Amino acid sequence: MRIWWREIDRVLLALVLILMVIGTAAVAAASPASARRLSTSDTTLPDLFFYWAHLRWQLLGLAVMIGASMLSRCAARRLGIVLAGAMIALLVLVPFIGTEVNGARRWINLGVGFQPSEFLKPAFAIALAWILSWQLKDRNLPVMWVISGLMGVVGGLLMMQPNLGDTMLFAGVWFVMLLLSGVSLSLIGVLSAAGAAALTATYFLYDNARHRIDDFLGGGTAFDQVDLAERTLLAGGWTGSGFWLGVRKMNLPEAHTDYIFSVIGEEFGLIVCAIIVILYLAIIFRVLTRLVDEEDLFTVLAAAGLAAQVGGQAFINMLVNLQLFPSKGMTLPLVSYGGSSTIAVCLGVGLLLAITRRNPFLRRDTPGLGALMTRRSASGGPRT
Amino acid sequence: MTSMTYSTAISSGRAQLVDFRQRTLAVARLRVLLVAAMFVVIALAAVARIGFLGLSDRTTRTTSLEEALLPSRGEITDRNGVPLARAFPAYALWFNPEALGDTGSPLVQDAASVAAQLKQIFPEMDEADVAARLASGKAGYLRRRVLPEQANKVQALGELALEMPKENDRHYPQGTMAAHVLGYVAADGKGRVGMEQVLDDQLSDPARRATPSALSIDMRAQGALEDELRRGMLSTNAMGAAGIVLDVDTGEVLALASLPEFDPNRIDADGEKYMFNRVTNQVYELGSTFKPLTVAAAIDAGVVRDFGKRYNAHPVKVGRFSLKDSHFLGDTLNVPETLIHSSNTVTARIADELGPERMRRVMMDLGMNDRPAIELPARGFPIWPGEKWPRLRNMTVSYGHGIAVTPLHLASAYAAMVNGGIFRPATMHRIKPGEAPRGTRVFKSSTSSRMRQLLRMIAVYGTGRNADAPGFRVGGKTGSAEKPGAGGYRRSSLVSTFAAAFPMDRPRYVIIAMLDEPKGTTASSFQRTAAWNAAPIVGRLVPRIGPILGVRPDDTRDVDMSDLEPLVGGGA
Numbered sequence: 030m031r032i033w034w035r036e037i038d039r040v041l042l043a044l045v046l047i048l049m050v051i052g053t054a055a056v057a058a059a060s061p062a063s064a065r066r067l068s069t070s071d072t073t074l075p076d077l078f079f080y081w082a083h084l085r086w087q088l089l090g091l092a093v094m095i096g097a098s099m100l101s102r103c104a105a106r107r108l109g110i111v112l113a114g115a116m117i118a119l120l121v122l123v124p125f126i127g128t129e130v131n132g133a134r135r136w137i138n139l140g141v142g143f144q145p146s147e148f149l150k151p152a153f154a155i156a157l158a159w160i161l162s163w164q165l166k167d168r169n170l171p172v173m174w175v176i177s178g179l180m181g182v183v184g185g186l187l188m189m190q191p192n193l194g195d196t197m198l199f200a201g202v203w204f205v206m207l208l209l210s211g212v213s214l215s216l217i218g219v220l221s222a223a224g225a226a227a228l229t230a231t232y233f234l235y236d237n238a239r240h241r242i243d244d245f246l247g248g249g250t251a252f253d254q255v256d257l258a259e260r261t262l263l264a265g266g267w268t269g270s271g272f273w274l275g276v277r278k279m280n281l282p283e284a285h286t287d288y289i290f291s292v293i294g295e296e297f298g299l300i301v302c303a304i305i306v307i308l309y310l311a312i313i314f315r316v317l318t319r320l321v322d323e324e325d326l327f328t329v330l331a332a333a334g335l336a337a338q339v340g341g342q343a344f345i346n347m348l349v350n351l352q353l354f355p356s357k358g359m360t361l362p363l364v365s366y367g368g369s370s371t372i373a374v375c376l377g378v379g380l381l382l383a384i385t386r387r388n389p390f391l392r393r394d395t396p397g398l399g400a401l402m403t404r405r406s407a408s409g410g411p412r413t
Numbered sequence: 414m415t416s417m418t419y420s421t422a423i424s425s426g427r428a429q430l431v432d433f434r435q436r437t438l439a440v441a442r443l444r445v446l447l448v449a450a451m452f453v454v455i456a457l458a459a460v461a462r463i464g465f466l467g468l469s470d471r472t473t474r475t476t477s478l479e480e481a482l483l484p485s486r487g488e489i490t491d492r493n494g495v496p497l498a499r500a501f502p503a504y505a506l507w508f509n510p511e512a513l514g515d516t517g518s519p520l521v522q523d524a525a526s527v528a529a530q531l532k533q534i535f536p537e538m539d540e541a542d543v544a545a546r547l548a549s550g551k552a553g554y555l556r557r558r559v560l561p562e563q564a565n566k567v568q569a570l571g572e573l574a575l576e577m578p579k580e581n582d583r584h585y586p587q588g589t590m591a592a593h594v595l596g597y598v599a600a601d602g603k604g605r606v607g608m609e610q611v612l613d614d615q616l617s618d619p620a621r622r623a624t625p626s627a628l629s630i631d632m633r634a635q636g637a638l639e640d641e642l643r644r645g646m647l648s649t650n651a652m653g654a655a656g657i658v659l660d661v662d663t664g665e666v667l668a669l670a671s672l673p674e675f676d677p678n679r680i681d682a683d684g685e686k687y688m689f690n691r692v693t694n695q696v697y698e699l700g701s702t703f704k705p706l707t708v709a710a711a712i713d714a715g716v717v718r719d720f721g722k723r724y725n726a727h728p729v730k731v732g733r734f735s736l737k738d739s740h741f742l743g744d745t746l747n748v749p750e751t752l753i754h755s756s757n758t759v760t761a762r763i764a765d766e767l768g769p770e771r772m773r774r775v776m777m778d779l780g781m782n783d784r785p786a787i788e789l790p791a792r793g794f795p796i797w798p799g800e801k802w803p804r805l806r807n808m809t810v811s812y813g814h815g816i817a818v819t820p821l822h823l824a825s826a827y828a829a830m831v832n833g834g835i836f837r838p839a840t841m842h843r844i845k846p847g848e849a850p851r852g853t854r855v856f857k858s859s860t861s862s863r864m865r866q867l868l869r870m871i872a873v874y875g876t877g878r879n880a881d882a883p884g885f886r887v888g889g890k891t892g893s894a895e896k897p898g899a900g901g902y903r904r905s906s907l908v909s910t911f912a913a914a915f916p917m918d919r920p921r922y923v924i925i926a927m928l929d930e931p932k933g934t935t936a937s938s939f940q941r942t943a944a945w946n947a948a949p950i951v952g953r954l955v956p957r958i959g960p961i962l963g964v965r966p967d968d969t970r971d972v973d974m975s976d977l978e979p980l981v982g983g984g985a
Contacts, residue, residue, distance in 0.1 A: 165434050205448055211440040259466075267467055299467040303460050310456040317449040321442050326434065329441045333448060344455050351462045 033099050036386040038319065044312045045363060045378050049087060051305065052364035056083040058272060059292040059366070062284040079285045083366045090375030097379025098386075102328065105383035109155025109331070116149035120186045135190050143369035146187060146195050151377030153183065154202050154334030161210045162327040176206060193231055194357035198341055200224065205337040209330055254288070255356055257281050262294035262302070262350060269298030285366040287358060290350035305364070306347060313340040319385060328384055335381040339374065485581035487615065487622035489595060489608060491632040492843045494625070498595055498609065501584035504559040504577040510550045512573040519574045524548040527572060531555070534566045558582055589674045591635050593690045594628065594789070594841065597677035606688055608841055611788045627843040629665035634658055637957040638668040642926065645950040646672055649931035655691035655820050656950070658958065659923045661828040661914065663849035664837035666787070667922065667962065691929065694791040696817040700894030701755045702912040703813030705864060708748060708760070709830050710775040711767045713860040720748050721980055724759040731805045736761050749981050752867050753875030755891065757812045764811030769802035772810065778855040779829060779836060785821040786838030793819050813892055820910070824925045827912050831868065831920040834861045869917040869972050874981055879948040880913055882955040884966025889913025889951060891943035896930070906930045909943035913951045916964055917972040926950040
């Protein structure tokens with residue numbers, strides 16, 4: 030335990046815990062809105078129903094996170110690989126044994142309902158990093174093709190649900206991995222163009238996506254989700270209306286999950302919203318800047334992938350709330366209410382903490398940022 | 414630790430592989446920074462968007478608790494904080510024919526039975542009209558101002574097409590009282606007529622509407638004034654009545670009434686008709702009530718020095734005109750007798766001695782040549798004789814003819830006459846103690862003291878006896894002016910006024926009571942003159958408002974009239 034405390038990235042842990050505390054407060058604020066919305070004539074949910082449920086999930090998630098962060102890097106990698114395999118298998122099964130919620134078949138009911146795609150997210154980054162690190166043993170292995178194939182399989186399975194948001198997120202992680210693994214920049218450009226083309230294709234192929242993008246571009250109808258979210262976000266001004274004093278949130282669907290950022294905007298104000306944006310950026314930055322003096326390729330790739338996955342999901346959610354991005358069914362990691370998704374995000378952060386563990390007494394002889402920049406032009410001779 | 418993964422992968426091309434590994438790592442490290450930069454760009458975009466949204470005008474739709482507790486329009490209170498006008502969150506009844514969708518009948522039941530049920534909830538509703546409007550299928554208000562319990566009953570009808578939007582209404586809890594002072598709020602949310610119009614900016618400003626606006630009105634005095642005026646008006650079959658109670662030292666209007674009144678809670682055609690304010694907007698020839706002003710001007714100028722001096726009381730001939738008294742008052746009269754018996758001829762002779770120039774100067778100092786000084790929007794412009802007064806005009810003005818002013822003009826002039834000689838503009842705002850305007854001096858203090866004696870003598874010995882409320886030391890002057898009609902003055906239609914002040918030993922308040930075209934009835938002993946109809950109003954009003962306004966009846970006090978009483982054959 031003392032070793033864990035010394036090796037762990039305590040700044041990262043603190044940032045994550047701050048966000049989780051904000052999440053606790055935000056779900057408490059959003060809980061009455063969703064509880065009243067989801068109450069039926071038969072069952073009345075108490076106002077704080079989602080708050081207490083969220084607190085339970087958060088405690089469980091915290092345990093998972095601490096547990097995962099105690100794994101050695103090796104064990105974390107193994108867990109990720111096994112989890113990825115299992116989740117892809119379950120994802121294949123989803124069309125057959127899954128349950129349908131809101132017109133999308135994403136859930137598997139194993140006592141409690143959970144989405145395999147949620148747990149695949151952290152595992153996917155680790156698996157890709159592992160595959161990419163094969164090339165260090167034999168540089169002739171076609172690792173690029175392997176991970177692209179894997180991405181194709183996962184993407185295909187997700188689009189069958191359909192789940193465009195998660196597909197984009199996985200594609201983003203895959204893209205970051207490709208970028209880091211040294212693919213030439215011209216290929217990156219080609220891939221970006223292909224991504225844009227693929228998005229255009231989905232626009233024409235998927236009704237749901239088309240409607241949401243149409244709404245985004247055309248302003249939509251008054252009182253649709255996006256408009257309600259914006260009204261809620263702005264209702265509190267800079268400093269917010271005060272805890273539990275918001276009124277707009279009551280009209281907002283999915284106040285405790287997808288649109289919790291707007292609820293925070295109403296009750297705690299736009300300044301707090303900006304602080305949350307900066308907290309996510311700080312997490313990403315903390316992880317990525319520490320990777321600059323990292324020796325192990327797998328660590329670099331896996332940590333960057335996990336950070337991109339958490340950060341990507343967070344920013345997509347926030348940009349949807351800020352009306353900079355078409356509406357996606359995506360939660361705000363570490364803040365939103367969620368059962369399996371909270372656990373999955375905590376697992377991802379736990380794995381990230383495990384992978385970025387580092388002996389504080391071992392100072393490696395690594396090039397600093399400045400050296401790295403100058404080396405770009407140099408021949409890059411071996412330094413062993 | 415790092416070597417753990419790769420330690421087994423020792424091959425022949427190891428050196429080459431190590432080189433490759435270093436290069437890959439270097440590229441990865443560098444591109445990590447690229448990824449970080451991408452996230453920075455996205456985060457900056459998000460923060461910029463937050464700033465943009467925060468600065469856009471859409472954030473003005475804030476719902477702060479403070480805002481919610483603010484009244485939609487500021488409250489108006491009287492000087493003691495009694496609410497006169499307040500914001501009233503009410504419901505309206507709106508017919509929305511599209512509530513059940515586009516197809517089919519907008520109502521579940523038929524229009525006639527819905528109208529009948531509404532009639533039961535709102536008894537004064539026009540059932541046939543409502544039924545026709547429900548049947549027509551056009552959206553519209555069925556009714557404004559629905560009380561919560563009525564709203565519940567309408568809800569119980571189960572007609573979705575009957576919607577009850579919340580609306581901010583204006584409520585005047587005192588009903589018609591002080592209607593002309595307050596005015597009303599029109600459908601566009603703007604104040605009309607009275608202080609609602611004057612204070613419109615202040616009442617609707619979010620920063621200031623939280624604090625009630627206090628008027629100078631005292632609701633108790635207002636109620637008493639309206640009550641007594643109405644009684645006087647009804648008992649004499651008068652066309653209308655007007656009255657005002659003015660604080661002589663500050664210019665605050667404590668009560669202001671114009672009858673018939675309107676109900677600001679319910680503006681209809683009748684209400685529109687009666688919105689006209691007789692106190693501030695209508696100008697009258699106020700007749701003999703001007704005589705004390707003439708005498709005061711003459712005393713002030715030193716024209717009248719000897720109160721025992723006797724003046725010729727026979728008709729005055731000016732050119733082809735002859736100024737007469739209403740009846741023969743004697744061959745000669747001294748100044749106190751002139752006022753007590755209200756002699757036109759002697760007043761005209763005194764004014765003649767004073768001269769038109771000095772007379773005109775005093776009238777201008779009393780503000781008779783301009784609209785009355787008050788905040789109310791409806792203020793009448795006097796009929797003012799202009800620059801050069803001929804001798805005849807000077808004489809008629811001296812007893813209140815040939816000049817027409819509002820009752821408020823007269824009240825302010827009387828206040829200056831009895832308060833020590835200082836003229837102050839009248840105001841509808843409450844003035845804090847010690848903050849009264851300094852005013853301008855019109856009469857000498859000694860003149861004012863004389864006028865107190867003379868006015869008191871009129872109420873004790875003269876035409877004002879009916880106004881002499883025991884113990885309140887009332888002083889005042891009657892005025893019964895014939896209204897000008899086609900082809901000269903009409904003897905039958907009078908404006909009878911009583912201009913009073915009390916208590917005369919230290920005057921605090923001026924009261925004007927005016928009746929427009931009173932008839933001779935049993936109640937006024939078949940008389941139409943002010944002594945019989947306007948003076949009794951003051952006589953009944955003073956005991957009602959005196960104690961409220963801090964004047965107690967006291968038989969042991971009075972203004973000292975002992976030097977003048979022998980001149981009128983009264984007293985010792």
